[in-house]
Amino acid sequence: MTPTLVKTVRATVRSWPGVLSLTVLLGITAAALAAPILSLPDPADMAFDLYQPPSSSFWLGTDNFGRDIFSRVVWGARVALMVAIGAALLSILIGSALGAVAGYFGGWIDGLLSRIFDIFLLIPTFFLILLIVALFGASLPLTIIAIALTTWPRSARLMRSQVLTLKSRVYVQAALAAGAPHWWVIVRHVIPNGIAPIITDGTILMGMAILTEAGLSFLGLGDQNMVSWGSMIFEGQRHLRLAPWMSIAPGVALLMLVASLNLLGDSVNFAMNPQLRTRGGAPKRRASVAPPKGEGPATEETPILQVEDLRLEYTVGNRRIAAVDGVSFSLPRGGALGIVGESGCGKSSLGSALLQTMPNNAELTAGNVRYDGRAIILGGKPVVEGGRSRIDALRWTRIATIFQSAMNALNPVTTVRRQMMDALRLHRPGISRADATDRISEVFDMIGIPRSRMNAYPHQLSGGMRQRAMIALSLILEPELVIADEPTTALDMLIQDQILGEIADLRERLNLSLILVSHDMGAVAESCEVVAVMYAGRIVEIAPTRRIFDNPAHPYSRTLIGALPSLTGPLEKLESLPATDTAAAAAATGCRFAHACLAATDLCRKTTPPAMNLGGGHVCECHYAEDFAAETAADKREVRA
Amino acid sequence: MRLLRYFLYRVMQMFPIALFIVIINFALIHMAPGDVSILLAGEGADPEYMASVRQSYGLDKPLYQQLGAYIGQLLQGDLGLSFRTREPVIGIIAERVPATLLLAGTALVLASVLGVVIGSFMARRPGSALDTAVTTLSISLFSIPVFWLGLMLILLFAVTLRWLPSSGMMSIAGPREGIGFVLDVAKHMILPVISLSAVWLGQYVRLARSSVSETLAEPYVTTARAIGFPERRVMTRFALRNAMLPIVTVLGLELGLLLSGAVLTETVFSWPGLGRLIYEAILSRDTPVIMGAFLIMSFTVMLAALVTDLLYATLDPRVRL
Numbered sequence: 001m002t003p004t005l006v007k008t009v010r011a012t013v014r015s016w017p018g019v020l021s022l023t024v025l026l027g028i029t030a031a032a033l034a035a036p037i038l039s040l041p042d043p044a045d046m047a048f049d050l051y052q053p054p055s056s057s058f059w060l061g062t063d064n065f066g067r068d069i070f071s072r073v074v075w076g077a078r079v080a081l082m083v084a085i086g087a088a089l090l091s092i093l094i095g096s097a098l099g100a101v102a103g104y105f106g107g108w109i110d111g112l113l114s115r116i117f118d119i120f121l122l123i124p125t126f127f128l129i130l131l132i133v134a135l136f137g138a139s140l141p142l143t144i145i146a147i148a149l150t151t152w153p154r155s156a157r158l159m160r161s162q163v164l165t166l167k168s169r170v171y172v173q174a175a176l177a178a179g180a181p182h183w184w185v186i187v188r189h190v191i192p193n194g195i196a197p198i199i200t201d202g203t204i205l206m207g208m209a210i211l212t213e214a215g216l217s218f219l220g221l222g223d224q225n226m227v228s229w230g231s232m233i234f235e236g237q238r239h240l241r242l243a244p245w246m247s248i249a250p251g252v253a254l255l256m257l258v259a260s261l262n263l264l265g266d267s268v269n270f271a272m273n274p275q276l277r278t279r280g281g282a283p284k285r286r287a288s289v290a291p292p293k294g295e296g297p298a299t300e301e302t303p304i305l306q307v308e309d310l311r312l313e314y315t316v317g318n319r320r321i322a323a324v325d326g327v328s329f330s331l332p333r334g335g336a337l338g339i340v341g342e343s344g345c346g347k348s349s350l351g352s353a354l355l356q357t358m359p360n361n362a363e364l365t366a367g368n369v370r371y372d373g374r375a376i377i378l379g380g381k382p383v384v385e386g387g388r389s390r391i392d393a394l395r396w397t398r399i400a401t402i403f404q405s406a407m408n409a410l411n412p413v414t415t416v417r418r419q420m421m422d423a424l425r426l427h428r429p430g431i432s433r434a435d436a437t438d439r440i441s442e443v444f445d446m447i448g449i450p451r452s453r454m455n456a457y458p459h460q461l462s463g464g465m466r467q468r469a470m471i472a473l474s475l476i477l478e479p480e481l482v483i484a485d486e487p488t489t490a491l492d493m494l495i496q497d498q499i500l501g502e503i504a505d506l507r508e509r510l511n512l513s514l515i516l517v518s519h520d521m522g523a524v525a526e527s528c529e530v531v532a533v534m535y536a537g538r539i540v541e542i543a544p545t546r547r548i549f550d551n552p553a554h555p556y557s558r559t560l561i562g563a564l565p566s567l568t569g570p571l572e573k574l575e576s577l578p579a580t581d582t583a584a585a586a587a588a589t590g591c592r593f594a595h596a597c598l599a600a601t602d603l604c605r606k607t608t609p610p611a612m613n614l615g616g617g618h619v620c621e622c623h624y625a626e627d628f629a630a631e632t633a634a635d636k637r638e639v640r641a
Numbered sequence: 642m643r644l645l646r647y648f649l650y651r652v653m654q655m656f657p658i659a660l661f662i663v664i665i666n667f668a669l670i671h672m673a674p675g676d677v678s679i680l681l682a683g684e685g686a687d688p689e690y691m692a693s694v695r696q697s698y699g700l701d702k703p704l705y706q707q708l709g710a711y712i713g714q715l716l717q718g719d720l721g722l723s724f725r726t727r728e729p730v731i732g733i734i735a736e737r738v739p740a741t742l743l744l745a746g747t748a749l750v751l752a753s754v755l756g757v758v759i760g761s762f763m764a765r766r767p768g769s770a771l772d773t774a775v776t777t778l779s780i781s782l783f784s785i786p787v788f789w790l791g792l793m794l795i796l797l798f799a800v801t802l803r804w805l806p807s808s809g810m811m812s813i814a815g816p817r818e819g820i821g822f823v824l825d826v827a828k829h830m831i832l833p834v835i836s837l838s839a840v841w842l843g844q845y846v847r848l849a850r851s852s853v854s855e856t857l858a859e860p861y862v863t864t865a866r867a868i869g870f871p872e873r874r875v876m877t878r879f880a881l882r883n884a885m886l887p888i889v890t891v892l893g894l895e896l897g898l899l900l901s902g903a904v905l906t907e908t909v910f911s912w913p914g915l916g917r918l919i920y921e922a923i924l925s926r927d928t929p930v931i932m933g934a935f936l937i938m939s940f941t942v943m944l945a946a947l948v949t950d951l952l953y954a955t956l957d958p959r960v961r962l
């Protein structure tokens with residue numbers, strides 16, 4: 001068994017629906033297997049005890065021919081399982097083979113097969129099966145084959161998409177390069193690796209097969225030589241008033257078997273993708289605090305945003321991961337701060353914490369945030385005043401954000417104009433349609449979106465225009481502070497530069513305060529006076545922009561800038577550090593960066609570096625910050641692409 | 642304009658599918674054991690009628706000509722004669738369509754509306770105890786054999802409690818017009834509609850729950866929250882509006898399943914619709930009627946898929962040719 005399979009099985013049996021369904025399934029299977037050796041009365045034996053209600057001698061009563069219903073239910077389980085396993089196996093066999101062929105070869109073969117899969121989706125399968133059975137005569141094997149013949153496209157479609165993603169994998173390519181024939185690669189590598197979701201779907205298929213067979217039997221198209229639950233209900237129906245137990249028992253059995261199959265499929269599915277169960281949701285209610293006493297009025301000098309020791313933790317399974325691990329900074333009114341780091345360093349989590357839009361599995365565990373001198377977060381809890389969270393009163397009118405538009409940050413089914421109109425009217429309920437339209441046009445002009453594009457849907461705009469629309473949306477209510485999270489990622493270089501230029505320009509003109517979150521040092525250079533470098537949840541270095549480019553003191557900042565520190569030799573491959581690495585680093589003692597730092601010493605690995613104040617607003621968490629900062633700019637080489 | 646072009650494009654796509662279904666039907670008759678003419682005319686039909694059937698289907702011509710003749714007949718709306726009543730199948734089916742539409746339509750509307758409401762409510766608290774319970778319950782609901790649920794409802798409400806009628810669409814001596822008639826039919830509808838929609842409710846709760854919770858994790862929902870939209874509006878305007886897309890698609894695709902449920906339900910409640918017709922046809926081995934019903938069901942599902950596509954296109958501006 002592969003490790004993932006073991007993990008899936010474990011996770012499945014840990015959930016109660018998983019345990020429940022497995023138990024019921026095993027019970028029914030055991031009963032079905034043991035039916036011949038149990039000392040049950042022959043299910044076909046007719047006796048003189050007609051229509052006996054359930055009693056100690058006939059546990060579930062007898063039917064119109066005096067046959068023992070309990071025995072018939074047990075024997076019926078054999079038929080149900082035969083149908084389930086036979087039909088699902090056959091269907092998956094045909095489906096995976098054809099799906100694999102379609103996905104593997106692509107081209108016209110795929111075109112043709114995919115077309116057939118689609119057509120089958122549109123055929124009402126139950127009626128087709130019914131027609132086949134009605135024409136060819138009712139028999140169990142035929143029913144099984146008919147079910148398989150009409151349901152295989154389900155597995156085929158699944159297998160096809162699996163194969164499409166598997167095809168490019170290294171081992172498949174390697175096998176092909178080594179001269180293995182196509183069919184061998186499919187059978188040996190592609191099908192075994194793509195089968196997992198198909199097996200999950202298989203349980204649902206089995207349930208469908210059982211219900212289909214039962215339905216056919218209920219319509220009188222059941223195999224006359226077999227005891228099937230469907231036919232039992234078919235017969236019971238006519239004696240419903242006289243002997244209701246005749247139809248109750250087989251129905252309950254059907255329900256239990258099919259429900260446990262479906263429930264099992266569901267549990268396995270969730271076990272394989274745990275986030276399915278908890279993703280999304282409405283924001284949960286979080287504990288809040290009252291505003292602190294004695295908040296002085298804000299002055300010119302009061303920073304617009306003050307963050308002290310902010311911490312944010314995600315709960316993933318039973319692990320807790322500190323994505324933001326004690327971050328402090330202060331942003332003067334009209335100032336601009338760049339926050340730079342790789343993905344997974346916690347910079348976007350920091351942004352979501354400031355906006356209080358973090359997902360439900362994230363929790364602020366400590367820290368204060370003040371906006372314009374007034375606390376909006378105290379000790380990690382949102383500050384509520386007069387029944388309303390303080391952040392809510394600031395939203396969009398004073399703090400707005402620019403998200404990465406390439407990531408669906410705009411509602412795909414609403415025009416850009418409409419989205420701006422909605423935001424405007426939400427915060428200025430009295431505004432007239434004409435005034436609102438004027439304001440929207442004004443912002444569009446300012447951002448450089450042609451007015452003719454106003455009524456476009458997001459997908460109709462080019463990447464650059466869509467990002468501009470997002471910026472326009474953020475500025476519609478004239479906010480003071482804008483938090484931009486990767487606003488130019490996924491755009492081509494030329495457009496990136498244009499948009500960054502526009503953000504810098506708008507900032508000047510509108511006297512905005514700005515927090516610019518990016519993975520790219522160069523992107524923040526133009527518009528921010530101060531740059532903070534984040535690594536594994538902490539700001540490891542913060543300094544005025546010129547300073548950090550000329551004298552980066554932290555080895556990690558150097559790799560981000562692209563400077564090669566002479567002390568340590570080249571540092572490569574850092575950009576590809578995975579997110580889990582940084583999270584793991586956060587848990588360790590000593591310097592978080594030590595595992596990747598070529599200048600690391602024993603001191604680094606044992607003691608957490610203190611924040612070294614290098615003067616002039618330059619602070620760095622590295623034992624050797626002073627030495628590094630002293631190096632001249634001549635030692636560094638621009639390699640930024 | 643966009644919609645019209647899209648619509649025509651989809652209509653064009655339906656032709657090969659329709660042809661495929663007709664060919665399946667044709668192939669099945671010819672592969673089935675026994676003489677085709679007996680299948681079509683019925684056992685013990687008089688020689689004269691048998692000859693006329695052979696004639697009209699061109700049964701002594703080569704296969705491809707027979708297929709041609711068959712398609713030609715279908716195009717004229719000729720689905721053959723029922724060998725029980727010797728009436729044209731198309732007429733017999735048409736007579737039964739309204740009753741099925743009434744039953745299936747009511748159940749569909751009820752189940753989908755209720756399902757979307759409950760499902761999106763559950764999506765607000767994914768992973769909660771209530772969510773797990775409702776998910777499990779809805780899985781159990783659609784695992785119930787619909788015909789058995791019908792029987793149990795009859796047992797409880799008609800046999801034991803005697804509150805509601807157990808079969809038919811109207812009382813034998815009941816009123817045939819006015820409000821009394823409507824009420825009478827409504828009373829007969831309650832149990833079949835409950836059985837059919839209960840099973841489907843489970844399906845739609847799950848569907849809505851998963852698509853709404855998926856959209857709630859989308860970036861544009863975060864944008865909406867950052868803008869400050871109240872959660873109720875985030876739910877309707879952003880999440881539900883986008884979640885409708887997958888919901889509508891699945892609704893259309895699964896209409897075939899809904900219809901098979903309707904057939905079984907009608908059988909239980911002796912509801913005078915297509916399902917009951919199919920059941921009677923099976924009992925009397927009336928092949929032309931079974932085949933006709935399959936064709937009509939297939940075309941209905943195709944039509945539904947077409948309507949769904951169109952609805953999808955109006956809901957999602959991204960759909961283009």
Ligand code: SF4
Pocket residue numbers: 554555556591592593594595597598599600601604609621622623624625
């Ligand atoms: S403290 Fe040591 S390991 Fe950490 S960044 Fe500085 S030199 Fe590298």
